[in-house]
Amino acid sequence: MARFAISRRGFCASLAAGAAFGPRPLRAAEMPDLMAGPTSVQIAPEGYGKTNVWSYGGTIPGTPLHARQGERLRRRLVNELPVATSVHWHGIRIDNAMDGVAGLTQDPVAPGETFDYDFVLPDAGTYWYHAHTNSMEQVARGLSGPLIIAEAASDAPDVDRDEVLMLDDWLLNPEDGQIVDNFDNAMTLSHGGRMGNLIGTNAQYDYTLPVKTNERLRLRLINAANARIFGLRLEGVTGWTIALDGMPLEEPEPLTGPIILAPAQRIDLIIDVTADEGDTAGILRRDDEDTWRPQAIFPVRGRASKSKRAAPSALPPNPRMDMPNLADARPLDMPMEGGAMGRMRGGRMGGGMMGFRDLMQAGQFWSLAGQIGLDETPFARLSRGEPARMTITNDTVFPHAMHLHGMHFRTIATDGTPGPMRDTVLVLPNEKIEIAFTADNPGKWLFHCHMLGHAASGMTTWIDVT
Ligand code: C2O
Ligand code: CU
DSSP states (O other), X not given: OHHHHHHHHHHXXXXXXXXXXXXXXXXXXXXXXXXXXXXXXXXXXXXXXXXXXXXXXXXXXXXXXXXXXXXXXXXXXXXXXXXXXXXXXXXXXOOGGGSOXXXXXXXXBOTTOEEEEEEEOOOOEEEEEEEOSSHHHHTTTTOEEEEEEEOOGGGSOOOSEEEEEEEEEEOBOTTTOOBOOOTTOHHHHHTTOOOOSEEEETTBTTOBOOEEEXXXXXXXXXXXXXXXXXXXXXXXXXXXXXXXXXXXXXXXXXXXXXXXXXXXXXXXXXXXXXXXXXXXXXXXXXXXXXXXXXXXXXXXXXXXXXXXXXXXXXXXXXXXXXXXXXXXXXXXXXXXXXXXXXXXXXXXXXXXXXXXXXXXXXXXXXXXXXXXXXXXXXXXXXXXXXXXXXXXEEESSSOEEEEESSSOEEEEOTTSOEEEEESEXXXXXXXXXXXXXXXXXXXXXXXXXXXXXXXXXXXXXXXXXX
């Protein structure tokens, strides 16, 4: 707890100084460790032994990190893995040098080495952190964890409990319950991505959370899967969506239809348990055969003292949530091509043109705006503060969860109305969507598909904000 005392003191000092700068970074000795290393955990059903994984802090999900809005987060990454790694703080509108993208914002951290992450948390909300060096393998092996930024105490919603539900899937060998290690399988890369055969919440396939009738909970759902899109619905509760990808909605939205949660997306819900004592509420997931299966089971044990409550009010807005200036926005065109059954004939890679056959040989299957993979030249150069609107056209037969680092954006409906702020948007096959944002965070920011196999086989580019 000393950590928070230090942070709060630092934060107040900076306010007193009237400075726009964050408080002075801690000396390295005061920095708590975040260990990345191999361990084994029981995720497979009974009858199987433990599964060998890579994790942060020895658990799956990795150590939950909690902080308060406006504080600094400081962690010394200690790499005890057999491979180089780095940590990305997904959704944090972060100082670029701390963004954790090996090869773009920092060097990968070699085995046995450390890296000090130290940055301000401008926004409250539900975020997560994960490896960003060879992430299609490292995230699939377990390198991710929740990052929860609390609102100022007076602004926090009045709930009985606040629960993080990290949804994930695992591709395990049914013989021995160990992780199947064909991460760069061409078949998965060129199709929908790596899908697990064991699906769970907080690394438990039978995740159970006892609740009470009339209890009010805040649920923070995080999709940490490599490629799986979760289709969810709740039962035995009334609920509201209060935030998407960390950012508060202007008004809580009553839950009616199913929830679609694409890889890397988060949704914050407030739910009131309506099911009676002895019944079961919970979250159901639509599976491939179109049947609903339990994703989280809420057995109802007892009654909360309070009776039915009024609908929740909105969360306080985060800073810098103003609508981007659409009239003056720079238009950017982002066609997406490739994949199995796609029309891509070739594209630019490493400065030259390559045909589809050569790309396949190189394990590359996708392009963003004609470019395959990260290039020295950014997709776009924006000046700080410049508004931009990007048309994303999915000319493939697969859905893609497109993520922008460093800044949130809004989707713009065809009639011009801006949607909620997000950092990851699902673009369905043959769909064209428009997003808009203000380039208010300087640095080199990735824009990529969060189906991590797609990102590794072509769907990664970047934007330079100066
Ligand atoms: Cu969670 Cu580059 O992203
Ligand atoms: Cu994709």
